[in-house]
Amino acid sequence: MTKVSDTLWDLAIAEVEKRENTYSDDKSVEVWEKSILFMGNKNGGKTTIILRCLEREEIPKPTLALEYTFGRRVRRHNAPKDIAHFWELGGGTSLLDLIQIPITNNNINSFAVVLVLDLSKPNELWTTMEKLLQVTRHHVNKILTKVEKTSPEVATEIKQRVENNLQKDHPDYELIDPFPIPLVIIGSKYDIFHEFDSEMRKIISKTLRFVSHYYGASLVFTSKSEALLLKARVLINHLAFGYDKSKSLSVDHSKPLFIPAGLDSLSQIGPPPASDSDIGKMRAKTPLELWKKVFEETFPPKSFCDLQDTKDPAQDLQYAECEVDVTRAQKKQVCGSCSTAIQSQELEHYRRNGSKSWKEMDFDSEVF
Template identity: 85%
Template sequence: MGNKNGGKTTIILRCLEREEIPKPTLALEYTFGRRARGHNTPKNVAHFWELGGGTSLLELIRIPITSNNIRSFAVVLVLDLSKPHELWPTMEKLLQVTRNHVNKILTKLEKTNPEVATEMKQWMRNNLQRDHPDYELIEPFPIPLVIIGSKYDIFHEFDSEMRKIISMTLRFVSHYYGASLVFTSKSEALLLRARVLINHLAFGYDKSKLLSVDHSKPLFIPAGRDSLSQIGPPPASSSDIGKVCANTPLELWKKVFEKTFPPKSICDLQDAKDPAQDSQYAEYEVDVMRAQKNQELEQYKRNTSKSWKHMDLDSEVL
């Protein structure tokens, strides 16, 4: 899930090694992939659900995440680095709805299968060793999370200070949630980095030992490999930070970030295409019937409009 037109489909196709031209995702789309970890071993199957429409279809998030698959589920959040003003609201809305839904499932599991609920909570904490200085300071996301910053090629042309603020902020958010972070673009080398992280979660492949925290280069930080001391304080002066009223570290970073990149109102539904008009879903008999019903509806509207115009309305108030 993530920004509309952020490159989600392209990333999935590369992960599954499919040479297809990406099509716009409508609503919630499903595909799957198979991989074997070695010769003469059975293939693992991974199920991929892609949420289209940016933040306009949040209610669909609950469909693929169920109590039956919660133990093996992971979230990949794709954020368009070329649209920094949409970055925080997109991330916040999608992760908040997902977290709320997952927490409801975990609450039910605590009653029906407490061992599984405890196991999951402990597993998320295991991404950070107990002797890590930030162990008590972070709030791990309830299921594995990968944050992908897409369109790095465009982002790389930004002013260096802008790039630094965005990079530092995403490093903090990823570390705070116990997530992995990778920047990618259409470059095969960078897509491969994202593929490595996703294939680890999807098929159990080995974790990558790569680490890149240089803000002048594409970031690649597996979960648990960063620290608050290395990230540093929010990118603002001490006096400005002192004026910010925030209850949590995450809220502090949000307010500092939005001072530089004030959120724009996102209206994903405004330019959303009608799936019924999409040629890839053409079905002759259904389309003929739909056209007939549309004509009937238009005729009904015209008749209704005429009847109201000619109606002699009584001006008396009863």
């Protein structure tokens, strides 16, 4: 019971002790902390999806490199808030080296990947998907190799979690190659994709169904439609906050696909969309390679160089800095010969100032 003489500090201490006692009595209470990396086509809608998942009413801005935000959820009254770390890789496939920054030895056990593919750009689809997943998989496997040596039980837990997406009695259990960490593939801009020729839609849909199933991933098509964004949010919330898996399923190619991991099969997907004679002429070592060849027959890929982000960040208005921009503008106005002279003067000025500070330093005379 609160006493009249209790100070605000006493009340605060009492409240903290009360909460600690509550949590210590309930062994099941623990803070859920997960991390998700969003990557995919440039301008493919990654930021919009993240904002919708976090219920933020903001106008999406282009992602320049690698951006971070987080979200919190409360599972029940007085329980600690669960935390989800959201990383977003910008630039499509132009910044692959940045993938290794958010995925580390410390968080690999709680990490997942969301690959957002722009359905309105089928000629970029396979190249974007292949490059991003290859680099991510290589980095994750390097980490898992280290983890197996230092914490084999953690490595086993990660492997077991991925394998659980496909039961051992599933007919395709021995035919697929699951991604090493949880993966969700989102086909964005369905509203534009829906206007494509029906045969084109069928080829793209079947191909993404195969790829998702082959990697043990979930697949969902979405757009700016609130109903479709909600479906994507269901899958992401499962990864981020441990919400229950959705049991709904939509495999009709004339409608937006929604296929949670492990609920599809090769028999339902069918063979690659090509004639037997054409398939017989294609040399492929794996089923994935065969599907790639068939897909690229209809949608010739853009070269990797064409997918690079060549935009100059210094010209992007969202990163405007008045003083910096004014200085840069002044330097640009200087002609080539004058520019060299000015740069030399700046270098000499820096050297003189540096010399002064160096002379003032008390260097140790001892030689090592």
